[in-house]
Amino acid sequence: MSRKDKLTISTALAAATCSLLGTSLPAIVDAQEEGDWDFNTSILYYGEDNDRVKDYSVSAIAKRMFVDDRILSLGLTVDGLTGATPSGAIRQEVAQTFTRPSGNDAYVVPAGELPLDDTFKDTRVALSAAWQQPWGDRNLINVGASLSKEYDYLHLGVNARIARDFNQRNTTLSAGFAYSSDQLEPVGGAPMPLTPMLDVGDTSNRSGDQDKDVLDLILGVSQVINRDLVVQLNYSFSQSDGYLTDPYKVLSLVDGTTGDTLLRTPTGPGVEGPSHQFLFESRPDERTKHSVYAQAKYYMNGKVLDASYRYMTDDWDIDSHTVDLRYRIPFADTRYIEPHLRFYTQSEAEFFRLSLPDSQPLPSYASADYRLGDFDAITIGAKYGWKTRNDKDMSVRVEWYQQSGSVPSGQIIGNQAGRDNYPDLAALIVQFSYRF
Amino acid sequence: MRRRFGLLLVLPVLAAGCASMGVEPWERDVLAKDEMQLTTDEIEAATDDHIYFSKEASSGGRGFGGGGCGCN
Numbered sequence: 001m002s003r004k005d006k007l008t009i010s011t012a013l014a015a016a017t018c019s020l021l022g023t024s025l026p027a028i029v030d031a032q033e034e035g036d037w038d039f040n041t042s043i044l045y046y047g048e049d050n051d052r053v054k055d056y057s058v059s060a061i062a063k064r065m066f067v068d069d070r071i072l073s074l075g076l077t078v079d080g081l082t083g084a085t086p087s088g089a090i091r092q093e094v095a096q097t098f099t100r101p102s103g104n105d106a107y108v109v110p111a112g113e114l115p116l117d118d119t120f121k122d123t124r125v126a127l128s129a130a131w132q133q134p135w136g137d138r139n140l141i142n143v144g145a146s147l148s149k150e151y152d153y154l155h156l157g158v159n160a161r162i163a164r165d166f167n168q169r170n171t172t173l174s175a176g177f178a179y180s181s182d183q184l185e186p187v188g189g190a191p192m193p194l195t196p197m198l199d200v201g202d203t204s205n206r207s208g209d210q211d212k213d214v215l216d217l218i219l220g221v222s223q224v225i226n227r228d229l230v231v232q233l234n235y236s237f238s239q240s241d242g243y244l245t246d247p248y249k250v251l252s253l254v255d256g257t258t259g260d261t262l263l264r265t266p267t268g269p270g271v272e273g274p275s276h277q278f279l280f281e282s283r284p285d286e287r288t289k290h291s292v293y294a295q296a297k298y299y300m301n302g303k304v305l306d307a308s309y310r311y312m313t314d315d316w317d318i319d320s321h322t323v324d325l326r327y328r329i330p331f332a333d334t335r336y337i338e339p340h341l342r343f344y345t346q347s348e349a350e351f352f353r354l355s356l357p358d359s360q361p362l363p364s365y366a367s368a369d370y371r372l373g374d375f376d377a378i379t380i381g382a383k384y385g386w387k388t389r390n391d392k393d394m395s396v397r398v399e400w401y402q403q404s405g406s407v408p409s410g411q412i413i414g415n416q417a418g419r420d421n422y423p424d425l426a427a428l429i430v431q432f433s434y435r436f
Numbered sequence: 437m438r439r440r441f442g443l444l445l446v447l448p449v450l451a452a453g454c455a456s457m458g459v460e461p462w463e464r465d466v467l468a469k470d471e472m473q474l475t476t477d478e479i480e481a482a483t484d485d486h487i488y489f490s491k492e493a494s495s496g497g498r499g500f501g502g503g504g505c506g507c508n
Contacts, residue, residue: 040477040479061478126504167458169461170458170459178500184506218499223458224459227466227467228466230467291494291496291497295474312497316493320492346494349493377492431480
């Protein structure tokens with residue numbers, strides 16, 4: 001890339017940041033006293049098996065260093081998503097017809113197959129901007145803003161963090177917050193919770209746009225233990241308020257004895273509609289999460305071990321444990337290979353239901369979203385990195401992600417016992433990165 | 437709830453205990469290496485946060501990451 005091209009990109013990025021941070025362009029341009037832009041770019045492929053979600057994504061983070069260690073950082077990500085995702089309905093021995101989320105059409109899931117909604121197609125553009133600078137002798141402050149837009153979703157966020165060094169900069173305490181205000185514009189309108197999926201063209205149980213706010217707080221300490229070991233400990237608090245339901249997920253309404261989904265007939269001749277009874281899911285409009293994160297980086301004669309553990313608990317009754325291990329092994333002066341292992345386990349939300357039996361009154365909240373279920377996941381992969389001839393960093397990583405879950409035995413009714421009830425997931429992740 | 441607030445008290449105590457650890461400024465050669473930073477690759481970290489936020493019920497921990505999309 002020529003110097004001129006870089007300057008054009010720099011000016012465009014500076015203008016984009018200014019609009020995000022709400023400052024005027026000249027102030028930033030005047031501050032460009034020295035240094036150059038540093039670009040960190042990547043191309044990602046994420047693909048799930050069985051024609052489920054695929055994501056092609058390009059990302060770039062541009063950084064510019066100014067005098068006095070002030071850093072401007074700008075990020076851009078574009079995601080192209082396609083594929084099918086589990087609707088929440090259970091398998092049946094007969095074909096099932098569903099109305100699409102738009103309410104304009106219907107689709108059929110063959111007998112015995114997991115109901116997937118294949119309408120999923122979206123493009124997401126995310127922008128971020130951050131400004132970091134020292135404050136006094138021992139403090140570092142960082143303020144940022146983020147924006148992302150999808151067809152049915154708009155996110156706006158701000159964040160700030162302050163870090164203070166102690167003990168000859170061997171100990172750093174930090175505190176930060178992030179606030180986001182998101183707007184959901186579900187295709188066809190947001191369905192009223194626990195109302196039935198209706199015939200094509202009937203939108204009487206849909207309402208307008210919805211919103212949700214998320215406040216995150218984080219407190220952290222990092223500590224240099226010795227010349228080769230540094231550790232970090234964070235506590236995070238997160239409070240979500242508003243529409244936390246997934247407007248596209250449903251539950252099957254089943255016979256309390258057989259466990260089979262109740263049949264339904266469209267309301268008139270020539271009308272297309274669901275063949276069985278499905279209810280739109282319902283989640284609480286509040287969620288509070290707490291998590292503790294610990295990380296250690298240990299240098300061993302050139303090799304680096306990066307180990308972390310996270311515990312999360314929330315008031316939806318979900319607890320999770322995550323262990324992440326990376327081991328970087330350098331070779332041939334400028335190359336390295338980094339195997340990666342990640343283990344994850346979570347318990348199900350208190351309102352997770354495989355299906356809703358007609359023999360019991362409807363609960364206030366219910367969701368069959370597999371992501372709120374009881375499952376374990378493992379990621380296994382490796383990254384290979386090298387320096388190019390002109391001393392730039394390149395890397396490629398290939399990883400395999402596998403989820404396998406189970407439904408609490410008390411929720412399995414009649415014929416459901418013989419079926420594969422949890423939609424296991426396997427995904428391939430390939431990411432190519434270039435830094436220049 | 438009391439246990440959770442207890443954690444907030446533990447952090448400064450840990451910090452105080454840490455005063456006896458660490459290195460002299462001239463012993464930071466290893467710690468200054470790119471591969472010894474707590475986050476070595478910002479884009480990779482953001483990508484992982486985004487993927488796992490979309491597929492699991494947990495997010496964040498290391499930082500705020502992951503949110504800001506309609507994927508969960």
